[in-house]
Amino acid sequence: LSQGGQSHRDMRRGEDYMARALHLARRGLYTTDPNPRVGCVLVRGGQVVGEGWHELTGEAHAEIHALRAAGEAARGATAYVTLEPCSHYGRTGPCAKALAEAGVAEVVAAMRDPNPQVSGRGIAMLEAAGVATRVGMLEEDARALNVGFISRMSRSLPWVRLKMAMSLDGRTAMASGESKWITGERARRDVQHLRARSSAILSGVASVMRDDSRLTVRAEQLDIRLRCSATRVSHERGLRQPLRVIVDSTLSLPTASRCLSEPGRSLVATVSPGGPGALEQRDHFRRREALVAAGAEVVTLPAAATGQVDLEALMRYLADTEQCNEVLLESGSRLGGAMLDAGLVDELVIYMAPVLMGDRARGLLTLTGLETLSQRRRLSIDDVRAFGPDWRIIARPVGD
Ligand code: AOF
Ligand code: ZN
Numbered sequence: 191l192s193q194g195g196q197s198h199r200d201m202r203r204g205e206d207y208m209a210r211a212l213h214l215a216r217r218g219l220y221t222t223d224p225n226p227r228v229g230c231v232l233v234r235g236g237q238v239v240g241e242g243w244h245e246l247t248g249e250a251h252a253e254i255h256a257l258r259a260a261g262e263a264a265r266g267a268t269a270y271v272t273l274e275p276c277s278h279y280g281r282t283g284p285c286a287k288a289l290a291e292a293g294v295a296e297v298v299a300a301m302r303d304p305n306p307q308v309s310g311r312g313i314a315m316l317e318a319a320g321v322a323t324r325v326g327m328l329e330e331d332a333r334a335l336n337v338g339f340i341s342r343m344s345r346s347l348p349w350v351r352l353k354m355a356m357s358l359d360g361r362t363a364m365a366s367g368e369s370k371w372i373t374g375e376r377a378r379r380d381v382q383h384l385r386a387r388s389s390a391i392l393s394g395v396a397s398v399m400r401d402d403s404r405l406t407v408r409a410e411q412l413d414i415r416l417r418c419s420a421t422r423v424s425h426e427r428g429l430r431q432p433l434r435v436i437v438d439s440t441l442s443l444p445t446a447s448r449c450l451s452e453p454g455r456s457l458v459a460t461v462s463p464g465g466p467g468a469l470e471q472r473d474h475f476r477r478r479e480a481l482v483a484a485g486a487e488v489v490t491l492p493a494a495a496t497g498q499v500d501l502e503a504l505m506r507y508l509a510d511t512e513q514c515n516e517v518l519l520e521s522g523s524r525l526g527g528a529m530l531d532a533g534l535v536d537e538l539v540i541y542m543a544p545v546l547m548g549d550r551a552r553g554l555l556t557l558t559g560l561e562t563l564s565q566r567r568r569l570s571i572d573d574v575r576a577f578g579p580d581w582r583i584i585a586r587p588v589g590d
Contacts, residue, residue, distance in 0.1 A: 204270070204327060207233055207238070207268075208231075209331075211271060211272050212229055212331050212332060213229065215252065215272045218246075220412075220429060221245060221430075222246065223387075224339070224342075227272075228253075228272050230243070231269070232256050232259075232263070232270075234267040239259075240256040240260025240261075240264060240267075241256055242254065242257075250282060251275075251276065251282055252273075253269065253289055254282065257289070265292065267295065268297070271297060271298070272299075273301060273332065274301065274313055274325065275297060275315075275316065276303065276305075277307075277311035278307045284312070284315065286312040289321065297316050298325075300331070301325065304343035313325060336515075338515030338517075341509075342514065346510055347505050347506065348514040349517070351516065351517070351518050353518055353520050353539045354526060354539075354555075355371075355541045355543065356542055357542070358542060359546045359551075361554070362552055362554050363522070365551060374577070376577040380582060381520075381541075382407060384518055385405075385518055386412055387516060389514035390432050390433040390512065391405045391432050391433070392518065392519045393437070393519075393525070394437050394438075394524065395436055395437065395440075395442055397525075400522075402447060403520075405520070406434075407429060409429055434449055434456040437498075437525060439498040441488070445480050445481060450481075450486055451485060455487060457512075458487070461497070461498065462493070463475075489507065491503045491504055501529055505517070505534055523553060524556050527556035531558055535587060536586065538585045539583075539584055540554075540584075541580050541583075542580060543580045569585040571584070572586060
């Protein structure tokens with residue numbers, strides 16, 4: 191074989207190892223938040239000598255698990271890692287140092303770590319220790335797996351998915367507001383998976399009140415196995431409840447709402463009492479105290495021109511203060527529309543049921559400033575898949 195042919199084949203094999211590392215990383219889909227999902231494969235002489243993935247926040251990184259599995263066989267090996275090895279002393283020591291000390295000869299990373307504490311320093315640390323490095327193998331897949339982590343690290347915003355159910359004629363609720371259930375069991379189970387991978391579930395007070403939504407992940411509805419190498423990770427320990435975030439500018443959420451007594455945290459996002467009267471202030475603080483007594487946390491955020499919670503400020507708060515990577519927006523047409531209008535939706539996840547609801551039913555989204563067809567919002571459809579009788583459409587807003 192010619193040189194060229196050989197290296198082409200080696201590269202293909204390299205991609206297979208990286209694909210394996212990505213496969214391992216996906217096992218952390220529901221358990222590593224707010225950390226990224228990371229996988230690592232150690233290869234020596236064409237043999238996999240160690241594998242690992244990041245299992246739980248605060249515990250060992252992928253590289254450490256793989257090094258432990260390989261033992262002495264790590265010497266001279268190539269490490270395929272889905273994210274640049276870390277260089278910082280965080281909850282664990284720097285993986286770049288551990289890889290170099292174990293005698294790993296080469297590190298192939300799918301992507302640079304967007305975490306400013308690391309970004310490039312892990313690679314530099316390896317190079318300084320005489321380890322060969324390469325970055326960018328199967329990078330697109332690696333980025334897709336940690337889209338929320340990358341978003342939070344690089345723009346201080348979470349990755350927001352807007353999830354809605356609609357009829358074939360694009361309606362999401364009857365005129366009365368009735369909307370349970372448009373889609374079937376399979377689609378609803380898929381939503382449970384979307385919730386489980388999210389850091390937070392965001393909704394508006396109106397829809398939470400109308401449906402008395404729990405906004406929780408129900409383990410029994412997930413067909414996932416939480417796979418951790420060590421003895422211990424039970425569903426209870428591994429499966430977090432995403433933070434529930436309820437936008438409620440007037441603090442009208444009833445204290446008896448079901449979501450307030452579910453496991454996990456409920457955060458009510460509001461604005462300072464707007465009215466000039468002292469009574470209004472008193473009323474606001476009384477409601478606030480009652481909600482806190484009922485188990486909610488209340489955060490006061492800047493108001494937009496409308497007097498309601500400034501949605502961009504809320505998203506920044508979720509990224510910076512709450513470390514939210516992926517946010518699932520499950521609400522009605524108003525909050526969904528307002529988030530889209532504010533340019534805060536990154537992905538639409540629409541479940542379309544084979545039913546017609548007629549033109550007296552409510553349309554999918556309330557959008558402003560749409561008078562002529564030239565003002566229509568453009569999307570790209572990235573994926574279409576069947577869930578039982580329903581279809582899931584994943585679309586993204588595209589800029590002009
Ligand atoms: C992970 N798992 O396998 C790798 C990570 O809080 P710490 O100390 O666990 O550090 C988290 C940071 O480490 C994370 O933001 C990312 O930049 C880097 N790499 N993190 O959780 C891993 N390799
Ligand atoms: Zn690390």
